[in-house]
Amino acid sequence: MSTSPAIIIAPDSYKGTATATLAAQYLGEGVLEVIPDASITLAPMADGGEGTSAVFDGEVITLPTTNAAGRLTEASYTFDEATETAYIDIAAASGLPAVADNPVPTTGDTYGTGVLIADAVTRGATRIVLGLGGSATTDAGSGILVALGAVPRNKAGYGIASGGEALIDLDYIDTALLNIPAAAVEWILLTDVDAPATGPTGAAAVFGPQKGATPKQVTLLDASLAHTCTQLDIDGTLPGMGAAGGIAIGITWLSTLMHGTSGHVHIIPGAALIARSNGIEEALPNADLLITGEGRLDSQSFTGKVVGTLQALAQKNSVPLAVAAGIVADDVPAELHTYEMLKSSDVAAQLRDAGRRIAEDFLANRF
Template sequence: MLAPDSFKGSLTAAEVCAALEAGVLRAVPGAEVVRIPMADGGEGTLDCVGAATGGKEVLLDVEDPLGAPTTARYLLDTDRAAAVVELAAASGLPLVDPARRDPLRADTTGTGRLVADAIRRGARSVLVCVGGSASTDGGTGLLRALGFRFLSRSGAELPPGGGALAELDRIDTGGVPANVRRTRFRIACDVTNPLIGPRGAAAVFGPQKGAGPAEVRTLEHGLTRLADVLAEHTGVAVHDVPGAGAAGGTCGGMLALLGAEALPGCELVADAVGLPAALDGADLVLTGEGRIDDQSAGGKVVSLVARLAAGRGIPAVALAGQVVPPLTDLHALGLTAAFSIADGPRALADMSESASGLLAAAAEQAVRLRTA
């Protein structure tokens, strides 16, 4: 059984599966190999769910995180009146050239356009996968595209981005359509960070999006004001809710104003692709991701696969570009072993280019050890 995440910036989960299978078959020609590409709610989730469940891919012209035109896609299942939207498709950090990054102005409006289009086409259940965002806007761009208005004390609508949120005075919901109010929203979340504080969206993820120390303070102030106003408006306090800080606080805004349900992304994907049932009868499970470290046990694909395999008495081996001990928590979850695919000192770019061959070689050796 093969159930890896993608190696971000190098291989998709499906490509990782193909490389692993090549190595398995070198060790055991004729072996029955079951591929289950996985994701944790971030980039690649749409492909994994789409491959397993079908549905129609919809392309839409929307705004990128800084308002420039871009084309993004989402998945629409008309039979089930359901849609899957990947935030990174319209509001992801890779869409913004490093020279253009503006962490105070970046927002999630493009993702909101995708959600609104899905609802207009009949979706009554929308899963939003929130990994990989470029913004720290508390989800206000997404919510604005659904009819919410974020107003200053003078009654003016705030400009896009988290940098303006400190001026938020109230939220106008009068323009939210009835079909949005009737929609069930779920969030595939791959982190447990709260909205604000030292582990919050601005402090932890802001620097990754180009925010310097002063900008992080501005974003923190804005998200705190947003959380206060959300609590006043809805009675839902999201300041310290685990996961509310995901995607620059998008999860927090959706929890409060849309009544969304946040769930671990990899568990949602596992259910959608049928991973638990596919594990039955497996002799060995190979999983992996780009880097395995002490964060991998906190709801990442490797941790879920290890736990499910251990529950069935199946050994699980993880392969990664880099393995950073200690892995005590992963072993406690049931992971048998983890190995780096590096075959010697290599630059990161070289590792990325050679990842497929390195994965195949490592998989072959892991299977030979199992069958010895």
């Protein structure tokens, strides 16, 4: 180890308490209290869930829109004018927290996210990066389509109701009023899961209960998604098609309509892409320590999430990895260097303390 160790600090957000950027800052401050000459690189992470858009550079745009229940709200996204790219979290407008007290598993829609997309296109966006985690909906992206002027209709030609359950009546999508510039953008869909659209590991079966769906509603939603894939000629078995309630179904149909192929839709694991874009992959070969963290560390943290992605990169480069978490579950691999944070309402103090403990163990060669 060099006299001035190179340390990369790359946490996920701690939902409801600290953004990834703030978490990295606080962890770094704790490390520097113990190793004042450390060379610290802050690289906030995300995996496609809440907080993904915030890790990218650009102007933060905030505007009125609707939540998953159709009620008025405000939501923000990041727009990088230089690259004509908008970074939008599904969770910003269509997320679960806003409707947690009154879930809308069968009727919730992504219309509010579509409003953000349409706004970004008016500002010059030609590429839309959607973080797909944390949605309250299972509507196959039909709400987004409606916001962009594509209206799902039944056999009688009437527009169908919003939400996933009504998709069982889908016959075709009316594009007479389609927002052509928005429909023609390049789509980057960042997933934190690789679930297919339907079946026992699909959007409804796995994530429906988290969004408030009863077993009967899960069955109805699964049937609706399967019907939608059939009507729109979409392969719902592809990994990631089930993320965020099947949003990739509607997006893939829309883009294929515009371009003749699905080549302008890219379904990518979010954490891996962000680790490349923020320089972690490039910096790791020269690092002495990698620090990450999230609110709850458990077996799910290793299925396309930030911690699992960084663990693989750290192992590849023979760099020790330390994880600071609010809760460390029993099913975490024993060989992982984990640090459960102090119980406190002061998240800055919690993270600084975790940073200090990690640095002390690192200096004591306990890794």
